[in-house]
Amino acid sequence: MPQTTAERPRRNEKSRQAILTAALQLAGEVGYTKLSIEAIAARAGVGKQTIYRWWPSKAAVLFDAVLALSTNDAGETTLPDTGDLEADLRTVLHATVRELNDPGYDRSMRSLTVALLEDEGLAAEYRRNLAQRMHEVKKDRLRSAQLAGHVAEDVDLDAAVEMIFGPLMNRWLTRSGPITPEYADTILTTALNGLRPRG
Amino acid sequence: MPQTTAERPRRNEKSRQAILTAALQLAGEVGYTKLSIEAIAARAGVGKQTIYRWWPSKAAVLFDAVLALSTNDAGETTLPDTGDLEADLRTVLHATVRELNDPGYDRSMRSLTVALLEDEGLAAEYRRNLAQRMHEVKKDRLRSAQLAGHVAEDVDLDAAVEMIFGPLMNRWLTRSGPITPEYADTILTTALNGLRPRG
Amino acid sequence: MPQTTAERPRRNEKSRQAILTAALQLAGEVGYTKLSIEAIAARAGVGKQTIYRWWPSKAAVLFDAVLALSTNDAGETTLPDTGDLEADLRTVLHATVRELNDPGYDRSMRSLTVALLEDEGLAAEYRRNLAQRMHEVKKDRLRSAQLAGHVAEDVDLDAAVEMIFGPLMNRWLTRSGPITPEYADTILTTALNGLRPRG
Amino acid sequence: MPQTTAERPRRNEKSRQAILTAALQLAGEVGYTKLSIEAIAARAGVGKQTIYRWWPSKAAVLFDAVLALSTNDAGETTLPDTGDLEADLRTVLHATVRELNDPGYDRSMRSLTVALLEDEGLAAEYRRNLAQRMHEVKKDRLRSAQLAGHVAEDVDLDAAVEMIFGPLMNRWLTRSGPITPEYADTILTTALNGLRPRG
DNA sequence: TTTTAAACGAGACGGTACGTCAAGTCTTAAT
């Protein structure tokens, strides 16, 4: 049985990597709007056409660059489930806090955010490929807690996830205050307090 | 934004207005990155130099344009206080929901958001001039409720405000779901549930 | 003018021609100082950068444009030598008179003159490439006459050429009088009279 | 009969002088095309409007500036007439050579030349006010020599003047060779040789 | 193993917008 791969993978992987790396570096250095395909090509040692051949816009390049990053360390599809909902969510929130305080991550994510704000199609893809998956993972953990009776039965789990993570992301984006584990804890405690069954 | 009005602002007010109006219109039409000072000047019937004379960047122009808008209708410095915290906050949240669903507001605010993400100094100014003021107004209402015993004494009021409004803003920015009064109500109810005194 | 043709002149000849043509036309229409690279590019249907890529200034463009003109019809490297010096020089002078009275030539040469007055380097190049060559051709004819005994032995031939052609060019530049064959003849006769061997 | 002095407007003579001085300086420093009214006004400590009120163009300002210079030292209306034509003309030519080699004079005169090449009306005025007057002065001296029998009777005196001064001016403008007293002498001797009565 | 077609680096091209400089006009305040 010969090659079924006959399709068209005649693509230079080294160039692809160089482009994504350069895009990420430059986004961190100069920000999204000053990021230029010309500069990416130059930094990557690549012809401009090689970028235009495989990506429709600088937003798409940056998107792939961040996606590549995230895909590496994000093989996990579930949250820990120790039975203690608050502890499990705290673990995740603290990890998020750490990321948001990492300058490299901060800058490239801000650039990506701009890209997504500017390109609705890309934003949809981002949701489909990353955001929604991560959302579902958290929702699953809440559902498990709901079944265990730690969360009220009538709670809208989508809203619940957003209540726990939304304030943190919002503070990060607007820099309206420091991103600390304590802040995350406060949000988490209060939110869970509101979600708990009454009676 | 510069506004050294005191001395002698030999400045053409008509041009200033035309520039802000044009900036807002164009930001709504083409988005932030495709917004150009050249186009603003043309639409406003103004020389480019008149823009560069008074603003350092297109971000600053857009900032002032949005600021002018907000300053007009935002003379109010307090939230309604009927004694019913949930009802009062619902009023504000529903107004916010209405704004976020207005295409004109949506687009210019998204553009402004990009501007603020790209220009840290401007973001600081935005917080000082608008965000913080609005935050304080909401915090005041919560403080009043806390004094009335409707909110637990140990609650961090900054976090409380962010819990009520953060998820909504986040859903708007990331388009992770529809912005409806019902969604706002769900967040509000759950959040207040968590904030209420226990016992 | 740059013309490193040897290696790899990945250069669009059609654009080059269009630029030179447009430059010449516009110089004739609006004069040198009102001539703009922007207008040349527009008239030639070319991006500005294409001009800046190959020429350092509008003076250089105009220079090349005139050079191209002159190179075409100026293949001749010698003056006629019928043995009658006065007749031979008269032929050349009358041709010059005709050119100077041609509005098209007049205007572009005046523009070029301004360009050369403003750019010393270009002026040097002009002398090297055109003026000196033409000067030598005339000097050669005078030398031949000197050998034939029609011009005094101690005459400085450079000065002689300038005496015959200088007054004409000067009258043209300063518009101090009409440029006629008769005027040229007067100068020529008197000059030759002064150059003839005495005895 | 009241004041007949109603003639000229109340014009600030100090500003006028400052403008002409600044124009001359700047023309010498940066050349004609880079000379700007803005810079003249700044250097002269004068409002731009004051220049525009009294002159129609930078060419006119420069013209007046040079005119003022020339009028100062050019009160003389005749050439010396010692009876020795060659000696008298040599005096004048050597003075001209000295001027042309003075960098300040050289640069401002080159700038003025550009101005005159670009503005035909100004060129006419220049001829009327300066060039023609100087031409007549020289022509007068030649006429005197003609009457004394040192110049042939049938000589066209206009052409004669141009033969003596044209080559020098032309060499200056085109920088086709050094401007030396010896060169001037050669031209003068040869020209006078051609102008002398034959027989 | 040779052929051959794509992907590649390089970079010129027609354009748009940048941010700056100066033009010439107009307004204000001081003399």
Place this chain on the structure above:
DNA sequence: ATTAAGACTTGACGTACCGTCTCGTTTAAAA
């Protein structure tokens, strides 16, 4: 009423990138 100052609209400057389009030159698959 003239001036110094300087804001205004206009237009050109020279530069940076855009996205498209050749150029030769690898390079890896099919022949």
